[in-house]
Amino acid sequence: MDLTKKSIQKIIDYCEEHGLDFQSLPEIIDEPKVAPMVRGIGFEYVIKNYLINLLKKNDNLTVKKEIINSQLTVKGDDLQIYERDTKKSFSLECKLAKNNSFSLGTKNKKYSHCSIKVMRSRTLGDEIIKRLSKKGEATIEELKSHKDSYLYNHFDLVITNLRNAFYITNEDKKFIFRPNDEEWSFLENFCNTKNHSKIDNDLKNNHYFANSFDLAPISKNNICNRKKCPNPNDCKFIPNYPVFRFDELGKVWKNLKYIEKFFSI
Structure with a gap:
C-alpha cells in the first residue's frame, strides 16, 4: 500500500x-469555524516537512515537533530546531498572514505590506497574569495591557507564509485565494512571472522567518500602539499583527530557505 x-x-x-x-x-x-484551525495547525506540518527536507544534509540541526495538550500555563512550541554544537533548542512559532491583509500602501504606511497574525488564541486571565509576573519577565501592568500578545522571548523565531494575505471570504462564507487585479499585478512583479499558476505555487512554497526580538518594539523596529502600554518605545511584546514589508525583504523577514545562516551567526 x-x-x-x-x-x-x-x-x-x-x-x-x-x-x-x-x-x-x-x-x-x-466549515468557517474549522477551516482556520485546520489551516493553522496544518501549516506547522508543512513547515516541519519543509525544514526536514531543507536540513537533511545538515548533521548539526534537527527538526522536532512535540504534541502538547495546549494550556495557558504550559509553554508549547509549534516546532523546535535542536543545534547539536551548542546543545540548544530553538522554538519556532508558525503563523500565517492575516486574511485579506495585503495593501499596496496606506496614508501611514506608504509601501506594499501585509500583516502577520501573531497573537494568543486565548487572552490571559488575572490569575495567569499574577503567576507570570512573579517570574519577573513582565509587570502586572504590562501583562494586563497585552493580554492577547506574546512576549518576544516566548519563542525564538516566527515563521510565516504570505498566501493568506490574498484570501477573501466569498459569498458562501468560504475562505478562498482570490487576488484582485491590482494584487495580481503586484504579484506578477514580485514573483517575476505573469503565469498565475506559477505565482500561486511560489506563494505556497516560499516561507519567511523573523527573529521574534526584531518584531517587538524593544528592537526599535516599531512602537507599541497599545494605549495603556507603560513602555511603548521599549515594549517587549510582539504586536498582534506585525507588518511584513515587501520592500524590505531580507531585513526583518527573510526567506526560510536561508535559515541555516541564522545558526551560523
Whole structure:
C-alpha cells in the first residue's frame, strides 16, 4: 500500500473510531469555524516537512515537533530546531498572514505590506497574569495591557507564509485565494512571472522567518500602539499583527530557505 492509500485508510479508521461520517469530511474541514484551525495547525506540518527536507544534509540541526495538550500555563512550541554544537533548542512559532491583509500602501504606511497574525488564541486571565509576573519577565501592568500578545522571548523565531494575505471570504462564507487585479499585478512583479499558476505555487512554497526580538518594539523596529502600554518605545511584546514589508525583504523577514545562516551567526 502506497503512502497516499495508507493516509486515506488512517482517516477512514479515525472516522470509524470516533463515529464520524468519512464522506462528510471535506464539508467539515471547510466549515468557517474549522477551516482556520485546520489551516493553522496544518501549516506547522508543512513547515516541519519543509525544514526536514531543507536540513537533511545538515548533521548539526534537527527538526522536532512535540504534541502538547495546549494550556495557558504550559509553554508549547509549534516546532523546535535542536543545534547539536551548542546543545540548544530553538522554538519556532508558525503563523500565517492575516486574511485579506495585503495593501499596496496606506496614508501611514506608504509601501506594499501585509500583516502577520501573531497573537494568543486565548487572552490571559488575572490569575495567569499574577503567576507570570512573579517570574519577573513582565509587570502586572504590562501583562494586563497585552493580554492577547506574546512576549518576544516566548519563542525564538516566527515563521510565516504570505498566501493568506490574498484570501477573501466569498459569498458562501468560504475562505478562498482570490487576488484582485491590482494584487495580481503586484504579484506578477514580485514573483517575476505573469503565469498565475506559477505565482500561486511560489506563494505556497516560499516561507519567511523573523527573529521574534526584531518584531517587538524593544528592537526599535516599531512602537507599541497599545494605549495603556507603560513602555511603548521599549515594549517587549510582539504586536498582534506585525507588518511584513515587501520592500524590505531580507531585513526583518527573510526567506526560510536561508535559515541555516541564522545558526551560523
